[in-house]
Amino acid sequence: MMDRRAFIATIAGSLLTAPLAAEAQGPGRIWRIGLLFTGAPPPESSRGVEALRGGLRDLGYIEGRNIAFEYRWAQEGHNDQLPDLAADLVRRGVDVIVAQTTAHTQAARRATSMIPIVMGAVTDPVGSGLVSTLARPGGNVTGSSLLAPAMARKLLEFLKETFPRASRVAALVTPDDPGTVLARKEVEEAAKLIRVQLHVVEVREAKDLDRAFQAAKVARVHAVIAVPSPLFGAHHAELAQLALKHRLPAVSMETGFADAGGLMSYGTSVPDSFRRAAAYIDRILKGAKPADLPIAQPTKFELVINLKTAKALGLTIPQSLLQRADQVIE
Numbered sequence: 001m002m003d004r005r006a007f008i009a010t011i012a013g014s015l016l017t018a019p020l021a022a023e024a025q026g027p028g029r030i031w032r033i034g035l036l037f038t039g040a041p042p043p044e045s046s047r048g049v050e051a052l053r054g055g056l057r058d059l060g061y062i063e064g065r066n067i068a069f070e071y072r073w074a075q076e077g078h079n080d081q082l083p084d085l086a087a088d089l090v091r092r093g094v095d096v097i098v099a100q101t102t103a104h105t106q107a108a109r110r111a112t113s114m115i116p117i118v119m120g121a122v123t124d125p126v127g128s129g130l131v132s133t134l135a136r137p138g139g140n141v142t143g144s145s146l147l148a149p150a151m152a153r154k155l156l157e158f159l160k161e162t163f164p165r166a167s168r169v170a171a172l173v174t175p176d177d178p179g180t181v182l183a184r185k186e187v188e189e190a191a192k193l194i195r196v197q198l199h200v201v202e203v204r205e206a207k208d209l210d211r212a213f214q215a216a217k218v219a220r221v222h223a224v225i226a227v228p229s230p231l232f233g234a235h236h237a238e239l240a241q242l243a244l245k246h247r248l249p250a251v252s253m254e255t256g257f258a259d260a261g262g263l264m265s266y267g268t269s270v271p272d273s274f275r276r277a278a279a280y281i282d283r284i285l286k287g288a289k290p291a292d293l294p295i296a297q298p299t300k301f302e303l304v305i306n307l308k309t310a311k312a313l314g315l316t317i318p319q320s321l322l323q324r325a326d327q328v329i330e
Contacts (some may be wrong), residue, residue: 031061031285034070034094034115035105036086038102038230041073046234047256048120051271052098055278070094075105077204079176082107090115096281098274099143101129101230102179109141115239116290118280119143121273122181123228125295134295140292143280144273145297151253152183152227153190155266158303159223159251160194161321162264162310166223166249168197170216172239174229175202207233224250224272226257233270236260240309249313258304258329263313268298302326 023315033056035049037269043049049071053063061067065313069094073084086107089097097117099105108117109130117140119125125145125279131137134145160166171187174180202211214222226232236254240261243250251257253267273311276282276296283293303321306329322328 024222026210029066029310030064031067031096032070032092032094033067033281034072034089034092034095036072036074036082036084036089036108037100038074038076038079038104039234041071043069043071047271048058048100049273051156051274052120052277053276056281059211059278059282061278061282076206076234077102077174077176079107083110096284097170098277101177102130102182103177105130105143106178109139113140115140116284117143118277118284118290119145119295120277121270123147124182127182128178131295134263134297136291137293137295138291140290142295144276145295146228146268146270146273147298149199150186151267151301152187152225154195154253154301155253155264156187156190157194158224158264158266158321159249160196160224161323162317163223163249163315166196168199168219168221169225170199170201170212170221170248171227172201172203172212172224172232173227174204174231176204177229177231180227183254187225187227203231206231206238209242213242213248216248217246222250224248226250226252228253228267228272236262247313249310249315255302255304255324258306258309258327260307261309263309263315264303264305266301266303268301273298304329311324 039046074081084255090112097108097115099108099117100120102122105119122145125131130141160292173184199221201215203212216316236257237260249263251264252262255267255269257265304327305317305325
């Protein structure tokens with residue numbers, strides 16, 4: 001028989017280890033999500049990050065209770081920092097990595113073939129070699145495609161319809177972003193079809209934006225199109241203000257651009273894409289494999305026209321285009 005002293009020791013040991021056992025079984029586990037982004041912390045500075053966190057909250061994930069975030073931010077114009085930041089997330093042993101764009105996803109995939117990677121806003125995941133097919137991605141990458149190249153082509157057509165005399169258009173591009181490279185090709189092909197000459201202006205950092213518009217004016221362009229990139233997404237308000245300052249009609253695929261004073265925007269919501277990323281994370285944490293989760297494609301594209309800006313620039317928006325607009329800002 002167990003003596004009284006041994007019995008008390010056994011009971012005490014059971015009480016001490018019970019909470020640890022319960023935590024190991026799952027209810028007390030905190031999932032660690034690595035976020036690989038470009039920009040400046042805190043998280044509130046990124047609408048994508050806030051949308052992701054909101055989507056996870058809606059699914060029952062409470063920060064500090066059952067989920068935690070590891071943030072890694074590259075400086076604007078410094079994609080060369082992404083490999084080290086991605087490798088650091090891998091060393092930290094995060095459960096899932098959320099990658100902002102094409103460049104971020106490529107860096108994460110080079111860093112790991114084991115940790116699931118969820119794309120936030122990638123232009124063309126198949127064309128950039130990140131996944132095998134949209135239906136069955138294969139490997140450890142899944143998430144959302146923005147279909148930005150197709151949107152760029154359509155937006156240029158809208159610009160030409162609004163401003164038929166626009167025969168020379170400045171295309172603002174961030175040269176180091178792989179997604180921008182793909183979208184730029186689509187814009188160039190569309191420009192040839194509708195007989196628009198493109199003047200490419202490279203912008204690497206936000207401080208280069210004013211210089212870019214000055215260069216566009218010197219080149220005597222009639223209008224400006226911002227080819228999709230994280231830089232222009234983060235600074236769409238500044239883009240809109242500079243376009244008005246230099247009296248250049250400007251269009252963008254950033255859905256907040258027209259709201260911020262730009263002439264026109266056409267595209268899908270980037271925050272919505274990151275909210276969808278939350279659903280991918282949820283499924284992965286519950287056991288799904290990224291290889292089996294189809295890539296989400298946007299089904300709704302919004303055309304927003306700022307009439308106030310059009311009037312300030314002396315432009316008349318065709319009634320046929322206004323009728324197609326999802327929102328008209330007056």
